[in-house]
Amino acid sequence: xxxxxxxxxxxxxxxxxxxxxxxxxxxxxxxxxxxxxxxxxxxxxxxxxxxxxxxxxxxxxxxxxxxxxxxxxxxxxxxxxxxxxxxxxxxxxxxxxxxxxxxxxxxxxxxxxxxxxxxxxxxxxxxxxxxxxxxxxxxxxxxxxxxxxxxxxxxxxxxxxxxxxxxxxxxxxxxxxxxxxxxxxxxxxxxxxxxxxxxxxxxxxxxxxxxxxxxxxxxxxxxxxx
Ligand code: XMP
Numbered sequence: 001x002x003x004x005x006x007x008x009x010x011x012x013x014x015x016x017x018x019x020x021x022x023x024x025x026x027x028x029x030x031x032x033x034x035x036x037x038x039x040x041x042x043x044x045x046x047x048x049x050x051x052x053x054x055x056x057x058x059x060x061x062x063x064x065x066x067x068x069x070x071x072x073x074x075x076x077x078x079x080x081x082x083x084x085x086x087x088x089x090x091x092x093x094x095x096x097x098x099x100x101x102x103x104x105x106x107x108x109x110x111x112x113x114x115x116x117x118x119x120x121x122x123x124x125x126x127x128x129x130x131x132x133x134x135x136x137x138x139x140x141x142x143x144x145x146x147x148x149x150x151x152x153x154x155x156x157x158x159x160x161x162x163x164x165x166x167x168x169x170x171x172x173x174x175x176x177x178x179x180x181x182x183x184x185x186x187x188x189x190x191x192x193x194x195x196x197x198x199x200x201x202x203x204x205x206x207x208x209x210x211x212x213x214x215x216x217x218x219x220x221x222x223x224x225x226x
């Protein structure tokens with residue numbers, strides 16, 4: 001399963017850039033993730049108009065890390081403009097933070113996705129020391145999903161073993177950051193998040209098809225179907 005990260009380069013016409021890729025890719029992927037590069041330039045409102053009525057996963061990647069009341073205001077903005085999932089950091093903790101955000105997400109039927117490890121190397125410096133505690137907190141607040149790195153298979157496997165199967169794992173790090181398509185799913189992820197290896201190329205659709213094909217092959221291999 002594939003989620004496309006729509007992160008336009010700084011010199012792009014952001015709305016046109018998103019609209020073009022969204023229309024091309026939406027029949028073939030399971031969701032889109034919009035982060036700060038687009039949101040800072042044009043805002044949720046304008047982006048929400050383009051993505052209106054989309055029925056897949058629509059993730060607002062703000063990586064929220066604030067006090068609960070303020071995270072709730074940000075999450076509510078995402079919800080108002082049609083997003084159905086939101087990413088927040090786990091290190092802010094439960095009391096007066098994720099307790100409030102998780103409550104709002106339940107009320108609004110927003111899928112809460114918590115970062116328990118990151119795909120870049122620096123995640124090992126601080127964040128990865130707390131992977132189990134973060135995963136436990138994600139379970140405690142009833143998060144719909146967690147983010148874990150495609151780039152570090154052992155961390156990903158450890159997280160899947162720890163959380164069991166009642167929580168979705170979304171794994172960034174495929175393509176530009178080095179992991180091969182399909183490997184994160186083989187290591188326990190439900191979704192692979194891919195950005196630049198699809199969206200920053202000339203042949204967006206062709207590259208998306210290649211990645212989907214590679215995912216299928218890799219998964220067939222690791223599940224012994226090939
Ligand atoms: P690329 O272009 O590297 O894009 O395929 C990856 C996308 O995923 C985001 N990203 C992360 N988000 N935790 C997150 O919540 C992570 O560890 C992480 N690593 C990458 C990145 O912002 C981009 O949109």
